[in-house]
Amino acid sequence: MAGADLVHGYAQAMLTVAEAEGALDAVEKELFAFSAAVEQNTALREALTDAALPVANKEAVIDELLGERSHPVTRNIARFIVGSGRAKELGAIVRELATVATERRRHVLAEVRTAVPLTQERRTRIAAALSAATGREVEVRDVVDPSVIGGVIAHVGDEVFDGSVSSRLDDAKQQLGS
Amino acid sequence: MVATILALLAAVEPLNDKKDLYPHWQELVVGAIAFAILFFFMSKWVLPRINALLEERRQKIQGELERAEQTRTEADGILADYRQQLAGAREESGRIIEEARTTAEQLRHDVQAKAEEEAQATVARAQDEIRAERDRVFQELRAQVAEIAVDLAGRVVGESLDASSHERLIDRYIDEVSSGGNGQG
Numbered sequence: 001m002a003g004a005d006l007v008h009g010y011a012q013a014m015l016t017v018a019e020a021e022g023a024l025d026a027v028e029k030e031l032f033a034f035s036a037a038v039e040q041n042t043a044l045r046e047a048l049t050d051a052a053l054p055v056a057n058k059e060a061v062i063d064e065l066l067g068e069r070s071h072p073v074t075r076n077i078a079r080f081i082v083g084s085g086r087a088k089e090l091g092a093i094v095r096e097l098a099t100v101a102t103e104r105r106r107h108v109l110a111e112v113r114t115a116v117p118l119t120q121e122r123r124t125r126i127a128a129a130l131s132a133a134t135g136r137e138v139e140v141r142d143v144v145d146p147s148v149i150g151g152v153i154a155h156v157g158d159e160v161f162d163g164s165v166s167s168r169l170d171d172a173k174q175q176l177g178s
Numbered sequence: 179m180v181a182t183i184l185a186l187l188a189a190v191e192p193l194n195d196k197k198d199l200y201p202h203w204q205e206l207v208v209g210a211i212a213f214a215i216l217f218f219f220m221s222k223w224v225l226p227r228i229n230a231l232l233e234e235r236r237q238k239i240q241g242e243l244e245r246a247e248q249t250r251t252e253a254d255g256i257l258a259d260y261r262q263q264l265a266g267a268r269e270e271s272g273r274i275i276e277e278a279r280t281t282a283e284q285l286r287h288d289v290q291a292k293a294e295e296e297a298q299a300t301v302a303r304a305q306d307e308i309r310a311e312r313d314r315v316f317q318e319l320r321a322q323v324a325e326i327a328v329d330l331a332g333r334v335v336g337e338s339l340d341a342s343s344h345e346r347l348i349d350r351y352i353d354e355v356s357s358g359g360n361g362q363g
Contacts, residue, residue, distance in 0.1 A: 114344075114348065115336070115344060116341065116344045122345075122348055122349075125352050126348075126351075126355075128356075129355040130355060133355050133356070133360075149332055149335060149336045149339070150335065150336070150339050150344055151347040151348065151350075152347075152348055152351040152352075154355075159360075160360070161355050163347070163350070163351035163355070165332070165335055165336075165339075165347070166332065169328045169331060169335070170328075172324075172328050172331070173321075173324045173327075173328040174324075175324075176320070176323070176324030176327065176328065177317075177320050177321035177323075177325065
């Protein structure tokens with residue numbers, strides 16, 4: 001695992017590029033969705049981190065995943081990170097980028113994990129609830145993560161709002177095991 | 179022989195006159211004077227010498243006797259001393275032996291007690307270790323069982339959750355966070 005400096009450096013550079021292109025918001029959201037998809041798809045993750053696979057193939061995979069609708073800068077950044085052999089750090093870099101970008105907007109990033117995709121209505125309600133709980137304007141970036149099993153886990157800054165079935169089961173495991 | 183003696187007797191007999199029986203007075207005077215001189219001489223010179231000699235001898239013997247007596251007394255004293263010393267030594271040696279015996283007994287007792295204590299400590303330690311190991315294994319087993327059970331439960335729960343259950347869970351989470359909790363309500 002690369003150091004925090006490396007992650008921060010990449011995040012800062014990509015942020016600067018996206019900002020210069022005037023597409024920070026879109027790029028940041030698209031990158032986050034991309035990163036979440038990569039995180040949840042083992043085959044995809046292995047393909048992108050496989051050193052033996054030619055870069056051209058990886059870029060083709062990225063283009064296919066992001067599609068024509070995505071911002072070109074998003075594609076370029078994703079290609080650059082993967083092309084530099086930093087696919088393993090993609091999640092950390094994108095999270096850092098999203099955190100900084102959200103802070104630029106005087107907001108705070110909430111990484112919300114659910115087992116099933118959220119509807120727009122629930123996403124808004126979760127954002128409102130987290131904003132009320134933290135006292136800050138929260139921006140929700142949701143990740144579909146089956147390991148949550150059910151319910152929601154939200155990371156807001158250093159705070160965790162954990163209402164997931166998986167953590168309930170972990171609690172049960174702790175209680176049974178001790 | 180007998181005839182000779184008888185002839186002589188017969189020859190002497192006629193000469194025996196009564197006056198011849200007594201000494202002549204001149205003879206007596208001379209005898210007395212001689213006796214006086216002898217007596218004087220004896221008492222003046224010889225007797226004192228003899229007396230002195232005797233006295234000297236007597237004193238010498240007495241001194242020797244006294245010395246012998248003294249030596250004997252001394253010897254007795256020395257003997258008594260020796261006996262006393264011997265008795266003291268015997269007593270001392272007895273005391274030392276008794277002391278050594280007591281010390282040895284004490285030492286034996288101490289060593290035994292220590293050995294017993296060590297043995298008990300070792301046994302206690304072993305028991306503790308066994309108990310700790312048993313607890314550890316039990317704990318491990320328990321954790322593993324819990325993990326397996328919960329994993330199975332998670333799979334079952336995950337499969338049994340339908341869309342409406344997911345929505346309910348998410349809604350409940352939103353309510354919980356909105357009411358100031360951390361989502362674990």
